[in-house]
Amino acid sequence: MTRIGVVTFPGSLDDHDAARAVTLAGATPVPLWHAAHDLEKVDAVILPGGFSYGDYLRCGAIARFSPIMTEVIAAADRGLPVLGICNGFQVLCESHLLPGALIRNDVRTFVCRDQALRVESRDTVWTCAMAEAQEITIVLKNGEGGYIADAETLARLEGENQVVFRYLGHNPNGSMNDIAGITNARGNVVGLMPHPEHNMEELTGPSLDGRLFFDSLLAFVAAAT
Amino acid sequence: MVDTVENAFATPDAQQPWSELGLKAEEYASIRAILGRRPTGCELAMYSVMWSEHCSYKSSKVHLRRFGVLEPHTPRGPLLAGIGQQAGVVDVGNGLAVTFKIESHNHPSYVEPYQGAATGIGGIVRDIIAMGARPIAVMDPLRFGPLDAPDTARVLPGVVAGVGGYGNCLGLPNVGGEVIFDPTYYGNPLVNALCVGVLNHDGMYTNAATGVGNKVILFGSATGGDGIGGASILASETFDADGPAKRPSVQVGDPFMEKLLIEACLELFDADLIVGIQDFGAAGISCATSEMAAAGDGGMHVDLDLVVLRDPTLSPEEILMSESQERMMAVVTPENVDAFMAICAKWDVLATVIGEVIDGDRLIIDYHGERVVDVDPRTVADDGPVYQRPLARPSWIDALNADGAENLPRPASGDELGDQVLALAGSPNLCDKSWIADQYDRYVRGNTVLAQPEDSGLIRLDEETGLGIALSTDNNPRFCLLNPYLGAQLALGESYRNVATTGAEPVAITDCLNFGSPEDPDVMWQFQESIMGLVDGCQALGTPVTGGNVSFYNQTDGTNIHPTPVVGMLGVIDDVADRIPMGFAHPGDAVVLLGETKEELSGSSWADVVHGHLGGMPPAPNLDAERALGRVLIAASKARLLSSAHDLADGGLSQALVESALRKNLGVALTLPDGDPAVALFSESAARVLVSVSGEHYLAFAALCGEHGVPMERLGEVVADPVIEVRGQFMLDLADIRARWEAPIRDAMGAH
Numbered sequence: 001m002t003r004i005g006v007v008t009f010p011g012s013l014d015d016h017d018a019a020r021a022v023t024l025a026g027a028t029p030v031p032l033w034h035a036a037h038d039l040e041k042v043d044a045v046i047l048p049g050g051f052s053y054g055d056y057l058r059c060g061a062i063a064r065f066s067p068i069m070t071e072v073i074a075a076a077d078r079g080l081p082v083l084g085i086c087n088g089f090q091v092l093c094e095s096h097l098l099p100g101a102l103i104r105n106d107v108r109t110f111v112c113r114d115q116a117l118r119v120e121s122r123d124t125v126w127t128c129a130m131a132e133a134q135e136i137t138i139v140l141k142n143g144e145g146g147y148i149a150d151a152e153t154l155a156r157l158e159g160e161n162q163v164v165f166r167y168l169g170h171n172p173n174g175s176m177n178d179i180a181g182i183t184n185a186r187g188n189v190v191g192l193m194p195h196p197e198h199n200m201e202e203l204t205g206p207s208l209d210g211r212l213f214f215d216s217l218l219a220f221v222a223a224a225t
Numbered sequence: 226m227v228d229t230v231e232n233a234f235a236t237p238d239a240q241q242p243w244s245e246l247g248l249k250a251e252e253y254a255s256i257r258a259i260l261g262r263r264p265t266g267c268e269l270a271m272y273s274v275m276w277s278e279h280c281s282y283k284s285s286k287v288h289l290r291r292f293g294v295l296e297p298h299t300p301r302g303p304l305l306a307g308i309g310q311q312a313g314v315v316d317v318g319n320g321l322a323v324t325f326k327i328e329s330h331n332h333p334s335y336v337e338p339y340q341g342a343a344t345g346i347g348g349i350v351r352d353i354i355a356m357g358a359r360p361i362a363v364m365d366p367l368r369f370g371p372l373d374a375p376d377t378a379r380v381l382p383g384v385v386a387g388v389g390g391y392g393n394c395l396g397l398p399n400v401g402g403e404v405i406f407d408p409t410y411y412g413n414p415l416v417n418a419l420c421v422g423v424l425n426h427d428g429m430y431t432n433a434a435t436g437v438g439n440k441v442i443l444f445g446s447a448t449g450g451d452g453i454g455g456a457s458i459l460a461s462e463t464f465d466a467d468g469p470a471k472r473p474s475v476q477v478g479d480p481f482m483e484k485l486l487i488e489a490c491l492e493l494f495d496a497d498l499i500v501g502i503q504d505f506g507a508a509g510i511s512c513a514t515s516e517m518a519a520a521g522d523g524g525m526h527v528d529l530d531l532v533v534l535r536d537p538t539l540s541p542e543e544i545l546m547s548e549s550q551e552r553m554m555a556v557v558t559p560e561n562v563d564a565f566m567a568i569c570a571k572w573d574v575l576a577t578v579i580g581e582v583i584d585g586d587r588l589i590i591d592y593h594g595e596r597v598v599d600v601d602p603r604t605v606a607d608d609g610p611v612y613q614r615p616l617a618r619p620s621w622i623d624a625l626n627a628d629g630a631e632n633l634p635r636p637a638s639g640d641e642l643g644d645q646v647l648a649l650a651g652s653p654n655l656c657d658k659s660w661i662a663d664q665y666d667r668y669v670r671g672n673t674v675l676a677q678p679e680d681s682g683l684i685r686l687d688e689e690t691g692l693g694i695a696l697s698t699d700n701n702p703r704f705c706l707l708n709p710y711l712g713a714q715l716a717l718g719e720s721y722r723n724v725a726t727t728g729a730e731p732v733a734i735t736d737c738l739n740f741g742s743p744e745d746p747d748v749m750w751q752f753q754e755s756i757m758g759l760v761d762g763c764q765a766l767g768t769p770v771t772g773g774n775v776s777f778y779n780q781t782d783g784t785n786i787h788p789t790p791v792v793g794m795l796g797v798i799d800d801v802a803d804r805i806p807m808g809f810a811h812p813g814d815a816v817v818l819l820g821e822t823k824e825e826l827s828g829s830s831w832a833d834v835v836h837g838h839l840g841g842m843p844p845a846p847n848l849d850a851e852r853a854l855g856r857v858l859i860a861a862s863k864a865r866l867l868s869s870a871h872d873l874a875d876g877g878l879s880q881a882l883v884e885s886a887l888r889k890n891l892g893v894a895l896t897l898p899d900g901d902p903a904v905a906l907f908s909e910s911a912a913r914v915l916v917s918v919s920g921e922h923y924l925a926f927a928a929l930c931g932e933h934g935v936p937m938e939r940l941g942e943v944v945a946d947p948v949i950e951v952r953g954q955f956m957l958d959l960a961d962i963r964a965r966w967e968a969p970i971r972d973a974m975g976a977h
Contacts, residue, residue, distance in 0.1 A: 010485055010572065010573060011481050013394075013396030014669060017668075020671055049669075050396065051394045051480075051484075054394070054480070056481070107976065109382075109386065109389075109663075110386075110663075110664045110665070110666075111664070112664070112666050112667060141393075141669075195668065197671070198668040201671075203674050203685070203801060204671055204672060204674060205671075
């Protein structure tokens with residue numbers, strides 16, 4: 001069975017939810033501890049939401065230097081699928097696995113809402129089971145979700161199909177180009193502010209669209225082996 | 226120089242700052258009598274904080290004893306812990322127990338809204354951890370001055386950001402609460418916080434420091450100068466015209482440390498390394514040492530100089546009084562100390578052995594080898610002063626009760642009726658609260674089945690069976706001013722109804738009793754009446770009081786707040802998949818009103834919004850009817866008969882129709898019952914719920930209502946058109962209602 005690692009940093013909050021989502025998707029969750037150097041032979045890694053290290057200094061800035069991230073960065077460079085959700089997206093940017101940065105929401109408040117997104121690229125490990133331009137609803141909840149990058153980076157992301165998700169309707173946090181999620185050039189590392197792990201069950205989420213992320217990964221892993 | 230016990234004997238007449246620390250002359254005399262000498266500076270500090278109103282309940286104790294007549298039994302079985310414990314514990318079946326409690330953090334939240342509210346959440350969460358539970362959700366009943374008042378623009382966003390900033394960072398979903406505006410809360414906002422946790426039903430901990438030789442460990446944050454006398458002094462005095470001069474008294478929170486503390490504690494519980502545990506709330510080390518020793522079977526010795534400090538200049542008195550947040554105290558057997566320290570180290574939680582349980586019955590505290598405290602801990606923790614405050618039925622209440630809203634002019638036409646429906650929907654107390662609720666994470670932990678604005682917050686406990694709990698907090702302060710006995714019962718009835726409306730069985734309550742100055746006989750009368758209302762009401766409903774909190778001195782410049790006994794009701798649902806949401810769901814469903822509507826307009830939202838009026842007698846509570854209604858709703862939930870159910874409360878049928886329709890943007894077409902349409906729409910009679918039911922289930926549901934004697938009236942049906950049509954009266958577009966409903970808080974907060 002596909003083994004998906006879920007990293008717990010001090011202050012991670014949605015690690016529990018991400019592990020449950022992995023189980024619901026039919027894969028095996030493997031807890032990974034921030035202070036360890038061992039990825040335990042997982043097939044993919046999720047960096048979950050939360051406030052790692054209390055968001056001190058900058059969101060994700062301290063987590064980036066944790067022992068486990070040394071391994072995640074090296075493995076991602078070799079092609080290991082990595083999904084960064086919310087704080088995990090911030091960690092990916094701080095780790096330079098993804099370009100740009102996340103800043104305080106332009107509305108100056110934490111925002112929790114059921115967010116409509118448009119799938120802009122299915123050319124990644126985590127979105128290959130989605131349809132191009134598909135509209136999905138995923139829970140968004142963050143205080144620092146405004147995506148920024150310099151003009152050159154933004155042009156490259158747009159030009160090379162690395163924008164994966166865009167906010168539909170009202171832009172909830174002032175992200176440039178309504179960007180909700182991006183990928184690296186190889187398509188194995190995806191970061192997004194919304195939380196797919198909260199969209200796995202009818203009872204507890206506004207949609208089942210989170211399952212598409214796992215369907216994608218499992219299809220990719222099956223094809224690769 | 227440190228004031229030692231020896232020194233206290235040597236200088237019996239030394240002047241001491243007892244008055245500055247909030248003690249009365251007779252209280253100081255009583256401390257001297259207990260000790261047989263003058264207290265040392267440290268002892269004076271301990272007694273002063275522990276005998277404050279906030280910690281000692283000295284004005285409320287004689288009244289709170291009335292709760293003792295309630296059987297410690299819920300409809301689901303015996304209470305595992307009740308009043309007097311750090312939080313009540315209810316057995317919910319499947320080997321699980323639930324602990325929940327509500328507390329106030331009113332005064333600090335006025336002085337410094339963000340930190341006041343944040344540490345309010347932090348404090349109540351630690352109470353829940355201390356029972357051995359994993360915290361799983363929070364709720365926040367809030368009261369502010371008028372929405373358009375200048376200071377509300379400072380207090381409200383700060384409080385909301387503080388509740389969110391702390392709770393979100395802990396990973397606890399916020400699943401409900403209330404937001405109410407009233408002029409009496411101007412200068413005295415109420416910030417109440419409820420936390421609920423889950424534990425194995427044999428996994429409960431107490432705060433007893435037992436076992437001579439066991440070690441006393443302080444863990445969590447280092448101790449600083451913040452919050453010295455914060456809750457204990459700040460919450461025990463009235464604000465005066467000089468305004469908030471006590472800013473440094475407000476505690477400062479670090480939710481990241483608290484999150485680590487939660488995870489560390491849960492691992493410590495799992496590894497069975499703890500004998501007794503207590504959280505640090507008001508009065509810090511003074512409280513933890515004296516209460517744990519008082520609850521134990523021996524004495525306690527502490528070396529105060531071992532406490533790790535954030536600020537090395539703190540005096541021993543200040544160390545004892547500091548209310549620095551995110552700290553806990555545990556009693557641990559000597560052989561388990563290393564394992565305890567290892568788990569704390571894993572989570573980067575500072576932990577220090579500062580003392581041990583000793584023979585005898587003294588609490589002894591040394592500071593650099595000198596004895597600074599030598600007391601019987603029970604005299605500090607349990608034997609504080611008890612006051613029988615004078616109380617008197619207010620002279621103004623008869624005139625107030627005589628001025629009923631039933632005499633106010635009613636709308637003269639259908640159009641005017643429709644305008645009033647719109648006016649209510651767009652009033653601050655009934656409008657959309659999502660600007661607030663959307664600043665809270667309601668999804669984290671993945672078990673939130675219902676959250677605000679639904680009637681109750683519903684949380685799944687067990688993924689296998691679907692076992693879950695529901696919680697609602699309620700209080701209508703206007704009713705409580707008109708009649709505090711009935712007002713308290715109306716709050717109780719409403720919270721009972723809200724829980725049942727989502728399909729859960731109400732089992733027990735926690736209460737947060739927010740009142741004005743206890744030195745005002747009118748306020749003490751309101752307090753006593755409210756408690757009697759709750760006691761009689763709980764007896765009628767079979768729901769015990771598991772604990773709670775009293776907040777007095779909610780008074781600014783001589784104006785007391787309305788009496789505000791907030792009730793938090795816990796319910797249990799066997800399978801959360803049976804829950805009933807509030808919104809109309811299917812066009813064609815019948816829309817049915819359950820319960821009896823009387824001409825009860827006094828204290829109503831209609832009287833307030835349309836006429837700016839507050840007078841008369843509140844609606845009559847009918848707890849037997851609430852129970853019957855509850856039985857119908859719970860049975861209907863199990864049989865999946867209902868498409869939606871929504872409680873009628875503030876704004877009556879008018880607002881229930883608006884909220885049920887807006888939720889999924891489905892309309893409703895109905896005919897009002899015979900009689901005055903204003904009464905039908907705006908009366909706030911208790912024990913009523915609006916439901917929608919499909920044709921397939923209508924007869925079965927009608928039979929169920931008949932069986933339980935619950936009156937039902939079919940008003941009309943859900944329609945696909947986004948309108949509210951009251952036949953023969955008016956037709957309103959949902960888009961227009963929504964625009965009015967969404968505007969007030971967003972506009973006031975300058976949101977887009």
